Amino acid sequence: MHSPVLTWVAIRLILVLVMVYQWNTLIVNFVLAYPQAPIEGNLYMKLPQGVTLGKGISRSTHALHLSKNIYGLKQVGQVWN
Secondary structure (H helix, E strand, C coil): CCCCCCCHHHHHHHHHHHHHHCCCCCCCCCCCHHHHCCCCCCCEEECCCCCCCCCCCCCCCCEEECCCCCCCCCCHHHHHC
16 A cells, blocks of 8 residues: 655646646645544543543453554555545
8 A cells, every 4th residue: 555645746847837837836734534434343542541431440451442543553544535
């Protein structure tokens, strides 16, 4: 797999074409794109330090089941793409 990125040559070419043909440009930003990607399989995470959920729940006996991706996972960039 690969990430959909442009080379500097391609970016410069597009900007030159924009100037020559007087095209309008638009900037798009995907806010929180990675957490919106679906999860592949079951992902679990240890309880963060300082989190207390009630009596009998401890970091050594319980874990969190993730329903969305989080930043830092190896596959999140490929899954989002």
